[in-house]
Amino acid sequence: MCDIAICPGSFDPVTNGHLDIIKRASEKFDKIIVLVSYNAKKNGGTFTVSERVDFLKRCLTDIPNVTVDSYDGLLVDYARKVGASAIVKGLRAVSDFEEEFQMALINRQLAPEVDTVFMVSSLDYMYLSSSTVREICYFGGNIENFVPAEIVPDIVKKISKKKQI
Ligand code: ADP
Numbered sequence: 343m344c345d346i347a348i349c350p351g352s353f354d355p356v357t358n359g360h361l362d363i364i365k366r367a368s369e370k371f372d373k374i375i376v377l378v379s380y381n382a383k384k385n386g387g388t389f390t391v392s393e394r395v396d397f398l399k400r401c402l403t404d405i406p407n408v409t410v411d412s413y414d415g416l417l418v419d420y421a422r423k424v425g426a427s428a429i430v431k432g433l434r435a436v437s438d439f440e441e442e443f444q445m446a447l448i449n450r451q452l453a454p455e456v457d458t459v460f461m462v463s464s465l466d467y468m469y470l471s472s473s474t475v476r477e478i479c480y481f482g483g484n485i486e487n488f489v490p491a492e493i494v495p496d497i498v499k500k501i502s503k504k505k506q507i
Contacts, residue, residue: 347371347428347459350379350417353394354387355497356401357475357489359467363432366461368405375424376402378412388476389500397493418453429456434463434471476501 349364353376368374378394380387389397391412398410413420421429429449431442446458475488479501486494 344372345428346373346375346424346426347430348375348377348417348421348424348426349430350377352380352387352472353378353398354389354472355394355475355489355493356398357467357470357472358487359432359434359463359470361401361490362464362467363430363461364402364408365405367430367459368408371428371430372407374405374408374430375426376408376410377417377420378410379417380412380414382414393496393500397496400492401490416452418449418456421453421456426456429458431458431460432463433460434468 347367347370349360349367351360353360364374364376376398378391378398380391387394395410395412402408402410417429420426429446431446433439433442442458442460446460449456449458470488475485475497478488479485479497482502485497489497
């Protein structure tokens with residue numbers, strides 16, 4: 343049997359912290375689906391869903407068992423649709439834990455066959471979030487240590503043009 347896991351998130355935009363978790367998860371599961379989850383009715387976010395998917399695809403070309411998709415709906419419904427057995431989440435700090443724990447329990451209630459697996463962030467990325475990257479970029483700081491080089495120009499272009507975080 344093929345063990346499929348989903349790495350869900352907003353990825354607005356993807357950071358080196360996300361990529362670290364995705365790469366490590368890809369060594370533990372047969373197949374990883376990185377899922378940009380969104381709610382079409384809530385018009386949130388800096389980057390469009392297709393931009394976020396495009397960034398992820400460009401950063402993940404070297405990992406053959408990883409694909410990227412997007413979904414506007416309940417994560418457990420998507421998990422059932424693709425036959426995933428696990429949801430992989432990264433934990434940076436205790437502050438991440440409470441919300442993630444609650445979400446894991448709810449998802450378990452909705453779909454007991456899908457387990458949530460937590461992976462602890464690498465020390466190098468404990469402080470890193472998409473919002474930090476957007477904020478640094480907005481104020482003209484260098485984001486090269488935080489996101490892969492191939493997407494830096496697109497992030498800078500959009501955020502400096504938009505002038506909002
Ligand atoms: P954020 O906007 O806070 O960066 P996302 O919703 O895009 O968060 O995150 C998707 C998943 O990646 C979540 O499980 C989140 O905890 C995890 N994650 C985000 N940043 C990191 C990081 N620096 N290290 C480990 N996991 C992370």
